[in-house]
Amino acid sequence: MRKRQWTYLLLFFLFLFFLSTGCAHRRAASSQAVPENMDRDQNRQMTTAEAEQIPSDPDMEDNDDEGFFEDEFEEEAIKVADPLSPWNRAMFHFNDKLYFWALKPLARGYKAITPNFIRTGVKNFFRNITTPIRLVNCILQAKGNAAAVEFSRFVVNTTIGVLGFGSPADKYPKLASPDAEDLGQTFGNYGLGNGFYLVWPILGPSTLRDSIGRAGDFFLDPVSYVSPAEASIGIRAFDTVNNTSFRIGDYESLKKSAIDPYTALRDVYLQVREKKIKE
């Protein structure tokens, strides 16, 4: 027992260590910004020089505009270290194959034989039972209003909605579903950085911070307490297939429009998370 406690303590310190390195990386990035700025200035000088030489160059006409927009995208750009890139790429390919060879055909077959209202009901059900995750994280982020809405939705949907298969709360604008919170977002809200990018087999893209968040949320998810473990895994798999049946085509579209799918998916994940944390 004692030994176990030590392991937890060790893990905790490891966690802190990683987070601090994450912060260090961020700081390093901001100090790097100085030479980058210089670089940019050089570019700018070059641009103006060119503009002077060739005043009719249409590309340089809206020099001012260019600067105006660049700022928007530079602010938006989220840089996260990817030290485990070889592992991440391997896992990306694994998940890619998993999707095309297993998940997609399964979800397709399931969609073909399952009436729409059942699929929606299942989706609602899983959304309803995972209320604890969102509720606790609303509270942790001091989002009182959202927490109240989550709680009311849970009560309404569990009773009138018959165990959450229906979602009558959606009919009330006041009870409109708030943005789904999770522990990773809570950490982000507290100011913790992403750490580094991390792709898990099956679970998909994540970062160090979000992975730890996910592990924490695991304990708030009622499905985790189903025993035996096989049953719990089975339920999760079913949830995943059901969810995927609504989203066939999303991943394909992303991959098709990408030039480097791995980088594209990473960037999309980071953008989505960043946005969610800000909300």
Add this chain to the structure above:
Amino acid sequence: MKRLLYSVFIFLVMTQTVGADETDVTKQLLRNKVEAAISVLQKEDIDQQEKNKQIIEIVTPLFDFQLMAKLSLGRKYWPGLTQEERQRFTELFTRRLQESYLDKLRLYTDEKVVFKTSVKEKRKIKIPTELISKNNTISMLYKFHELTNSWLIYDIEVQGVSIISTYRSQFDHILSNGTIDDLLIKLEQPEQPKNK
């Protein structure tokens, strides 16, 4: 005195409409184009290829592909390109963007498109829309900027993900490990090779 008040009132009302005008006109324009594109999408008597061609013809005037190409490479890479490289890149990237936009429309537009209140920030107009299908609602934000009296799209956010940002990081990744030729070759390939 009364007359003065009236004229002040009328003046205020007029300036008000002038202020709102640009945003409304742009929104109306976007609405017309998107709705036209969707009606093409729903036609049953023509094949997919013809549909794509027609939709691209309809929506292309809305986009500032030149700027989008420039933004996707950014200040870091764009100035270093020769005139030919820029042209070639813009051409290929435009095709990529058109296909990608078409794909998104096709994928998410089953039922209707809702145009929400647009926001004007300095010299930009942002028009949030929602693509509503049976089971999903996908948000699509059109970002416009002004170019010689007309408003053109320079970026689209799908579910909060900026298309230009995503391309920026991909191009940055490719260019920091390779040359512009590598990028052009990759852009030319319709499909990503399986092993990469």
